[in-house]
Amino acid sequence: MRKLQSWLESTLPCALCHAPADHRRDSILCSHCVALLPWYDSPRCPQCALPNASGALCGICLQHAPAFDHTWTAFRYAYPLDRLLHQFKYHQQLSLGHLLANRLFDRLPTLPALAQPDVMIAMPMHPNRVKERGFNHALELAKQAHHHWQVTLEMEGCTRIVDTPAQAGMDMKTRTRSLRSAFATNAQWHGKHVMVVDDVMTTGASMHAVAKVLKRAGATRVTALVLARTLKS
Numbered sequence: 013m014r015k016l017q018s019w020l021e022s023t024l025p026c027a028l029c030h031a032p033a034d035h036r037r038d039s040i041l042c043s044h045c046v047a048l049l050p051w052y053d054s055p056r057c058p059q060c061a062l063p064n065a066s067g068a069l070c071g072i073c074l075q076h077a078p079a080f081d082h083t084w085t086a087f088r089y090a091y092p093l094d095r096l097l098h099q100f101k102y103h104q105q106l107s108l109g110h111l112l113a114n115r116l117f118d119r120l121p122t123l124p125a126l127a128q129p130d131v132m133i134a135m136p137m138h139p140n141r142v143k144e145r146g147f148n149h150a151l152e153l154a155k156q157a158h159h160h161w162q163v164t165l166e167m168e169g170c171t172r173i174v175d176t177p178a179q180a181g182m183d184m185k186t187r188t189r190s191l192r193s194a195f196a197t198n199a200q201w202h203g204k205h206v207m208v209v210d211d212v213m214t215t216g217a218s219m220h221a222v223a224k225v226l227k228r229a230g231a232t233r234v235t236a237l238v239l240a241r242t243l244k245s
């Protein structure tokens with residue numbers, strides 16, 4: 013089945029522009045589109061991952077620290093990654109998600125202070141949304157992270173109990189309010205460093221809400237692992 017799948021992928025054109033894909037490099041994109049990927053290489057706040065010149069904790073995190081302690085990300089949320097993620101999430105192109113996740117993990121060991129989390133979870137999705145979409149995209153990314161680092165993936169670690177409305181366009185305050193008590197956990201996180209995997213961090217409100225629930229249940233440290241970070245324009 014795996015063989016058949018990789019053979020099928022090797023015959024597919026570039027997922028973005030339909031030119032021949034660069035299969036030698038295990039890519040479902042052509043070399044032109046690979047070069048367009050918006051790598052996020054500039055200095056940033058280690059906690060919220062927003063850019064700043066010094067790479068030190070930013071003023072917002074110093075004053076109103078989010079409940080998560082650190083954010084790892086490889087990309088800016090920009091073209092063509094936004095289109096790729098959309099295809100992955102809404103057109104069920106799982107191989108695209110796996111490719112993007114592996115690109116992210118290829119980058120991560122070069123980051124300093126690579127602390128091993130004890131356990132990882134995916135950003136929980138409400139069961140209604142999972143039914144609608146067919147899968148939780150964050151869980152697909154977390155599975156790749158699990159293969160890469162062999163860190164235990166807790167499938168039922170945390171759940172989304174309130175089906176909050178789509179958050180696009182809401183500001184941080186409104187998002188935070190709508191997410192209050194959206195997540196719950198029955199698991200024991202005492203003394204654990206938990207990594208929470210998601211595709212994009214926009215305001216960080218969801219990550220903050222999940223981290224808060226985990227810390228209330230005993231987690232000592234929460235690291236966000238996101239494919240891309242939305243930067244304020």
Ligand SMILES: [Zn+2]
Pocket residue numbers: 026027028029030031041042043044045046
């Ligand atoms: Zn292309």
Ligand SMILES: [Zn+2]
Pocket residue numbers: 057058059060061062069070071072073074
């Ligand atoms: Zn910050």
